[in-house]
Amino acid sequence: MKYALTGGIGSGKSYVCRKLKEYGVEVFDCDASAKRLMRSCHKLQEQLSEAVGQDVFPDGQLDKAALAQFLLASEENTKVINGIVHPAVAKDFRSSGMQWMESAILFEADFRHNVDKVICVSAPLETRVERVMERDGISREKALEWINRQMSQEEKERLSDYVIVNDGTADLDRQLEELLEKIKHE
Numbered sequence: 001m002k003y004a005l006t007g008g009i010g011s012g013k014s015y016v017c018r019k020l021k022e023y024g025v026e027v028f029d030c031d032a033s034a035k036r037l038m039r040s041c042h043k044l045q046e047q048l049s050e051a052v053g054q055d056v057f058p059d060g061q062l063d064k065a066a067l068a069q070f071l072l073a074s075e076e077n078t079k080v081i082n083g084i085v086h087p088a089v090a091k092d093f094r095s096s097g098m099q100w101m102e103s104a105i106l107f108e109a110d111f112r113h114n115v116d117k118v119i120c121v122s123a124p125l126e127t128r129v130e131r132v133m134e135r136d137g138i139s140r141e142k143a144l145e146w147i148n149r150q151m152s153q154e155e156k157e158r159l160s161d162y163v164i165v166n167d168g169t170a171d172l173d174r175q176l177e178e179l180l181e182k183i184k185h186e
């Protein structure tokens with residue numbers, strides 16, 4: 001069986017992944033894979049430069065701010081970048097042979113069919129905004145821009161098989177132990 005952890009930006013997926021590691025569960029990180037591939041794959045670099053403009057790889061290095069600016073400028077732009085990057089990430093996951101993946105945009109990226117079960121990590125909107133502002137040193141407006149570029153948390157929860165509440169007060173260890181116990185019997 002293969003599993004995906006999803007949830008919007010700031011819900012705490014990476015935090016939950018670190019906890020899962022304590023339980024012996026290793027999770028493939030789609031964000032990290034996308035960055036690795038954009039650094040190393042010449043074909044991806046060419047496609048991105050063509051779509052965004054040469055300034056996305058000044059002197060061969062990915063300019064994250066330039067890519068983020070292009071991505072957030074319109075939904076059409078997000079689709080263009082996703083269409084270039086996501087098939088490569090999906091391939092990378094399949095060839096990793098790993099059982100778990102973490103992706104903020106599992107449904108948007110059409111990654112759902114790569115796994116059997118989906119676990120959504122959720123937190124209240126305000127908590128997510130504050131976490132992202134603090135973690136990334138960005139404004140409330142910028143944090144909300146990212147949130148608005150993703151499917152709503154309610155929709156993600158509806159499409160998932162399990163929900164983990166990571167609001168800072170609910171007991172995460174208990175939820176993860178229960179989840180791991182449940183999926184053992186699936």
Ligand SMILES: CC(C)(COP(=O)(O)OP(=O)(O)OC[C@H]1O[C@@H](n2cnc3c(N)ncnc32)[C@H](O)[C@@H]1O)[C@@H](O)C(=O)NCCC(=O)NCCS
Pocket residue numbers: 008009010030031034035063064065067068071078081082085086089103104105109146149150
């Ligand atoms: C724009 C980039 C360079 C910003 O990098 P940075 O290190 O500042 O942020 P990071 O990668 O940690 O992303 C933070 C969060 O933004 C959100 N996000 C990233 N890409 C996307 C996207 N295409 N659509 C919606 N949300 C996204 C996710 O919640 C993600 O976890 C980077 O996010 C990126 O390359 N995105 C495009 C590739 C992609 O779609 N990655 C997502 C996993 S496949």
Ligand SMILES: Nc1ncnc2c1ncn2[C@@H]1O[C@H](COP(=O)(O)OP(=O)(O)OP(=O)(O)O)[C@@H](O)[C@H]1O
Pocket residue numbers: 007008009010011012013014015016031104131132135166167168
């Ligand atoms: N239960 C928690 N208690 C304390 N801090 C938390 C908790 N959950 C998340 N955080 C913190 O909130 C921030 C955002 O969490 P994290 O990076 O795990 O989110 P994410 O869902 O992986 O976001 P992204 O979509 O950007 O990858 C991090 O700095 C993290 O350490």
